[in-house]
Amino acid sequence: MNKPAKTAKETDEFNYETLDRFVGYQMKRAFNLVQADLVETLKPFDLRMLTYTALVLIEDNPDLSQTQLANAMDIERANLVVIVDELEMRELIVRDRVPTDRRIYALNVTLAGRRLLKKAVNAVVSHEARLFSGMPKNSRDQLIKTLSEFHANQTRKL
Amino acid sequence: MNKPAKTAKETDEFNYETLDRFVGYQMKRAFNLVQADLVETLKPFDLRMLTYTALVLIEDNPDLSQTQLANAMDIERANLVVIVDELEMRELIVRDRVPTDRRIYALNVTLAGRRLLKKAVNAVVSHEARLFSGMPKNSRDQLIKTLSEFHANQTRKL
DNA sequence: TATTGTTATACTCTATAACTATA
DNA sequence: TATAGTTATAGAGTATAACAATA
Numbered sequence: 064m065n066k067p068a069k070t071a072k073e074t075d076e077f078n079y080e081t082l083d084r085f086v087g088y089q090m091k092r093a094f095n096l097v098q099a100d101l102v103e104t105l106k107p108f109d110l111r112m113l114t115y116t117a118l119v120l121i122e123d124n125p126d127l128s129q130t131q132l133a134n135a136m137d138i139e140r141a142n143l144v145v146i147v148d149e150l151e152m153r154e155l156i157v158r159d160r161v162p163t164d165r166r167i168y169a170l171n172v173t174l175a176g177r178r179l180l181k182k183a184v185n186a187v188v189s190h191e192a193r194l195f196s197g198m199p200k201n202s203r204d205q206l207i208k209t210l211s212e213f214h215a216n217q218t219r220k221l
Numbered sequence: 222m223n224k225p226a227k228t229a230k231e232t233d234e235f236n237y238e239t240l241d242r243f244v245g246y247q248m249k250r251a252f253n254l255v256q257a258d259l260v261e262t263l264k265p266f267d268l269r270m271l272t273y274t275a276l277v278l279i280e281d282n283p284d285l286s287q288t289q290l291a292n293a294m295d296i297e298r299a300n301l302v303v304i305v306d307e308l309e310m311r312e313l314i315v316r317d318r319v320p321t322d323r324r325i326y327a328l329n330v331t332l333a334g335r336r337l338l339k340k341a342v343n344a345v346v347s348h349e350a351r352l353f354s355g356m357p358k359n360s361r362d363q364l365i366k367t368l369s370e371f372h373a374n375q376t377r378k379l
Numbered sequence: 380t381a382t383t384g385t386t387a388t389a390c391t392c393t394a395t396a397a398c399t400a401t402a
Numbered sequence: 403t404a405t406a407g408t409t410a411t412a413g414a415g416t417a418t419a420a421c422a423a424t425a
Contacts, residue, residue, distance in 0.1 A: 071286045071319050071327045077293050078281040081342060086349055086361065087255040088274060089368040092295050094252050095416090096375045097245040111391080116246060123236040128229045130406060135235050137250050139394065144408060161229050166401045166406040169229045184239060191244055197374045202367050203244065209356070209364050210247040216355045217254045253393090269414080288383060297417065302385060324383040324424050 097194060104190040108183045109153075113138070115187070117146050118172065118180050121156055126169040155179060255352060262348040266341045267311075271296070273345070275304050276330065276338050279314055284327040313337060 082088055098112065105115055113136070120135055121127055127135075133143040147170065150156045155176030158168040172180065195203050240246055256270065263273055271294070278293055279285055285293075291301040305328065308314045313334030316326040330338065353361050 070284065070321055071325045072282055072284040072289060075289075077278070077289075081277045081281055082274065083365070083369070084349075085274075085277075085345065086353065086365055086368075087252070087259050087270070087345075089365055089372070090248060090252040090255060091270070092372050093368040094245070094248040095295055096372065097248060099416095101245055112245070112249070113392080116240065116243075119239045119243075120235070120237075123239055124230055126228065126230045128406075131230060131233075131235075135237075137253060138392085140407070141395080141409080142393065147407095163228055164402070164406085167229045168407075187243065191242075194375070195244065195371070198367070198371060205363060206367050207241070207244055207247055209360050210244075210251040211241070213353070213356060214247070214250050214254065217352070257393095271415080286383075296415085298384070299386080299418080300416065305384095322383090322425070326384075 100190060100194055101187070104186050105183065108179055108186070110179075110183055113146050114150060115183055117143070117150060118155060118176060119184070121150075121170045122172045122177065122180055125171055126159070128167045128169065132170060150176070258348060258352055259345070262344050263341065266337055266344070268337075268341055271304050272308060273341055275301070275308060276313060276334060277342070279308075279328045280330045280335065280338055283329055284317070286325045286327065290328060308334070 101112055105111060108115075110118070116136055117132060120132055124131075124135075129143055129147060130140055132147075133140040136143070147156070147158070147168075151158055154173055156170055156172050159171055161167045161169050198206075259270055263269060266273075268276070274294055275290060278290055282289075282293075287301055287305060288298055290305075291298045294301070305314070305316070305326075309316055312331055314328055314330050317329055319325045319327050356364075
């Protein structure tokens with residue numbers, strides 16, 4: 064097959080030699096796929112990953128303050144405000160005033176929030192089961208463990 | 222320790238019961254840490270993750286077209302245009318015209334691009350070595366393998 | 380008709396600085 | 403002074419639709 068010297072790359076086989084050792088990029092690509100599927104999964108509940116995560120953490124940790132929630136979610140307090148605003152406006156959570164320290168809000172899930180979350184959690188569990196169905200269970204468990212330990216390790220260094 | 226009934230959560234021990242099974246969130250948190258560190262690593266070269274990745278792929282795959290590159294990077298063609306614009310403007314790559322198909326550009330790295338990339342790759346390798354220094358080598362290899370297989374699995378399904 | 384590269388646009392997430400009210 | 407929540411803003415990444423040139 065003689066071709067002209069200058070043509071565009073014609074095969075679909077890419078050389079990922081340099082990129083394959085780039086863990087960050089593997090993480091990004093994998094996460095992008097998960098994220099895209101998750102967006103669709105949460106759409107019926109009018110939730111995004113951040114609002115879903117916030118709701119989960121507030122339910123599992125009653126009376127959480129916004130600063131604590133932001134830390135737990137690894138985002139800035141400033142960016143959490145609009146998320147909490149949205150959940151409060153939709154009456155999925157409440158901002159309770161704390162008598163002993165009037166600077167703080169104690170966040171709590173409402174009944175409506177609890178009901179919505181229950182359905183959303185089920186949907187997310189199904190979404191992940193489907194997404195990782197091709198992955199052996201021990202690989203998935205190991206993945207969670209590795210990522211979790213990595214996160215713990217990094218944040219401890221600060 | 223008797224406390225008033227309504228106070229904000231006082232301990233730093235969080236209940237991650239629901240979240241811990243949420244692989245997508247583990248991926249996101251881990252990736253965010255990597256990304257934040259990578260931004261600093263690439264800053265001296267005036268590169269971002271996307272421009273760095275594009276440069277790597279173009280060097281390792283001469284005569285790549287923009288559509289092929291976008292596919293390899295898992296981004297939309299439309300979003301690649303500004304990335305290629307930037308690299309071309311900085312004379313790190315060239316858009317070569319393909320005589321046999323005038324719709325296509327054949328992307329190639331310039332000498333300057335090659336020189337910059339060599340330093341950048343070294344910096345990224347160091348950055349990852351440092352970042353994952355607390356992780357056993359086989360965990361890191363397994364992580365790359367799992368993420369890579371996951372990606373291959375998902376994209377094959379389309 | 381289909382494909383490549385392109386423009387425009389909207390939305391989301393992230394990061395920073397500065398403000399207020401409370402402690 | 404320091405902290406909790408807030409506002410404003412800028413930068414970056416992502417997704418979609420529509421267009422011109424070319425096949």
